[in-house]
Amino acid sequence: MxxxxxxxxxxxxxxxxxxxxxxxxxxxxxxxxxxxxxxxxxxxxxxxxxxxxxxxxxxxxxxxxxxxxxxxxxxxxxxxxxxxxxxxxxxxxxxxxxxxxxxxxxxxxxxxxxxxxxxxxxxxxxxxxxxxxxxxxxxxxxxxxxxxxxxxxxxxxxxxxxxxxxxxxxxxRERTDAHLADQAKEHAERIEEADREAAEQVAASEAWEAGAVAEAEERLSEAKRVLGETEEEARHGQEDAEAAAAELLAQARARAERIERETESILSGHEEEREEMRSHMEHVRASLATLTGKASAEAE
Structure with missing residues (x-):
């Protein structure tokens, strides 16, 4: 033992x-x-x-x-x-x-x-x-x-x-400190590059949004012009005017709906700005509804 x-x-x-x-x-x-x-x-x-x-x-x-x-x-x-x-x-x-x-x-x-x-x-x-x-x-x-x-x-x-x-x-410890210093430098460079890319994407997004809003307003103006012409033509001639007004109103509605669909499709990729654009389109839709309603009343 x-x-x-x-x-x-x-x-x-x-x-x-x-x-x-x-x-x-x-x-x-x-x-x-x-x-x-x-x-x-x-x-x-x-x-x-x-x-x-x-x-x-x-x-x-x-x-x-x-x-x-x-x-x-x-x-x-x-x-x-x-x-x-x-x-x-x-x-x-x-x-x-x-x-x-x-x-x-x-x-x-x-x-x-x-x-x-x-x-x-x-x-x-x-x-x-x-x-x-x-x-x-x-x-x-x-x-x-x-x-x-x-x-x-x-x-x-x-x-x-x-x-x-x-x-x-x-x-x-010395090797670890050197490795950590290299990693910190690399991370700082990556963060700087990411910030730069993010700034570029924000600038591009803002420019695109500005163009989309301008295009939507331009189409709204065009719709208003068409409705104005329709209203003017509706004052001349009873039967022809009603038929022409109805056709023009249908075209205007179709065009407005197409513009709305295109605008929403364009804005679908930007979730943060969607509410603002939807509000703007609601305003456009209300304006179109007002205009089309006024044109229908005058045509009657």
Missing amino acids: SGAGGAESSQYGFVGVRGRGYRPEQVEAAAAKLSGERDEAWERAARLTVLAKEMEEEVERLREAVANLAPQTYETLGKRAQYLLELAEEEDTAVRGAALADAQAEADAARAAADEARDDAQAHSDEVRGKAEEYAQRRIAAGQAEADDIRVSARRDVKEMRGEALAALREM
Whole structure:
């Protein structure tokens, strides 16, 4: 299992770094051996502790059994038999006492052995822990030194890269400013040209509108003249005048409608001036209607 900066962690929690200290496999083997010895010591201490407890229980059971025995008098026997029995009881008591003492001694010895094994296991565990901590401190110191070297090298590389990046950024900014200046100049020229073309189109449109209005007024004058002639001719001769007036009025209306259509067709491409021209044509139409109405009334 790998950690930060390329360090490796063993199954005993040791962090290894490359380049300094003992070889990791040697340390792992030594730690495994010490761990096995520690486990065996703990197991031996546990077995001795169980044995001592069992022997203590056996001694206590024997004590209780002896205490529960009723005293034997053997009064019915003879004096010699009683004497022999007393000797046997004394010997039994001595043997029983010796057995109890031996059992107690063995229990004490087992307890002492268990305590000693436990103390040995604890001492061995402390030794293993101390060696492991010492090894870990050495590895940490070595890793810190290597990390410091890497940090210094990284800072130096970052400083160099920052300088290169700033130089590239400065060059890019200069190229961008020059490009923007060229674009601004080009845009200004395009705007100037567009303004000039727009002014020319406005001037041409105004000239065309002036010509269209003049032509419309000229046609209106022509229509008025025709209507005047029609009115003059309508005064001479009743029947011929009515027929001629009707024909002339029809021609005048057709001509006025044609003029209106042509004028509206001419003005259809100019939306902004359409309202003004429509108003003017309404005036022309009203004038024609007035004239044609007057001519019809006079013809009747």
